[in-house]
Amino acid sequence: MGGGLRPQLDSFLAENETDLIAFRRDLHMHPELGFAEHRTTARLIEALTAAGLRPQRLPKGTGLICEVGNGDGPVVGLRADIDALPLTDEKDVAYRSTVPGVCHACGHDVHTTILLGVGRFFARQAAAGLVPGKVRLIFQPAEETPGGALDVLAAGGIAGVDRVFALHCDPRLEVGRLGLRVGPITAACDKVNVRVAGPGGHTARPHLTADLVYALAKIVTELPAALSRRVDPRSSLSLVWGRVSAGSVANAIPDDGIAQGTVRCLDDEAWHSAPELMKTLLDSVASAYDVKAELDYVRGVPPTVNERTSVEMFRTAVEAVIGEDGAAGTPQSLGGEDFGWYLESIPGALARLGVATPGMAGAYDLHRGTFDVDERSIGVGVRIMVATALTALWESRRASAAEPIGEPAA
């Protein structure tokens, strides 16, 4: 990576850190919900253009893509999400949200600011011919209302990108540390709606009707049990019902009923096979009780499955610009993150950025109106993303240089 990187980052941050923190506070004071990030997008375009870059707004008007670098070498993607949450900011700070009921409670203002810092750093390096390829900055709208990632993909946002990386704030980890995990790091979360129907009637004559409430109860208990027997337990595919409803009086069998629940899953393959499997199991239980069952399976986000090589690139980067003990392990969360959509197409990794003030880990939580970060995490994030992008670019160049002589990739 070249021994000069650390001092280059030091001098860049000495000049820019205060301004980046001010940028984050400005975003924090003016949070915007998914697909409504017009002000945020305008501020970013202004700042990137001032750095000599040429940001391109995404087709729906919010979010943007901005490429920086030299030549036609490899391309590395870095993604930040820019949207806020429909929550009230409960903090007592000068930069508290000025928009009632909207708050950057997931740290996306921090992700966005870090990526702006990375863009400014590379703009300067590119002018000196020091970027061994291209870095594509992806400022994605609407992570919280899933859909933003799909818009980026539809707009060709990762076309030609070899690898993509993202950070997410982690209030359980201290500033200066990066949580890494190979394999799944966030979970899939889908919704299922089951509707059953059959001829109703008097409860004295269940044999002349379809005993619909009984059948629905069987479906509600047997479906999760059968699922757990049909998929690898390591995928942690689980179906949990949140609503079951049928009938209105004690002595009449209703002619329809519903069950609604969520499916969570840690494994990509199991996630892909879940709807088909669920349908097969549902049909077999329903037919045994002679009721008709319809399944409406609503896809959420896929699990984010980190590629091993990409995680190693994060680790190499952290050790180079933060230090040996910068890298930490991190557990898989059962939350969803739409970065998983990118990793369905290209390799990459999501890492957890420590944002807790030392000694305060776990004091705040994401998606709470009290959430805040130690702003030193912005500088740390810039260092890590710059070093990770360079590691990935150098690695791609090395790998493609090896190809013509037919060396197998290690």
Ligand SMILES: [Zn+2]
């Ligand atoms: Zn969130």
Ligand SMILES: [Zn+2]
């Ligand atoms: Zn988030």
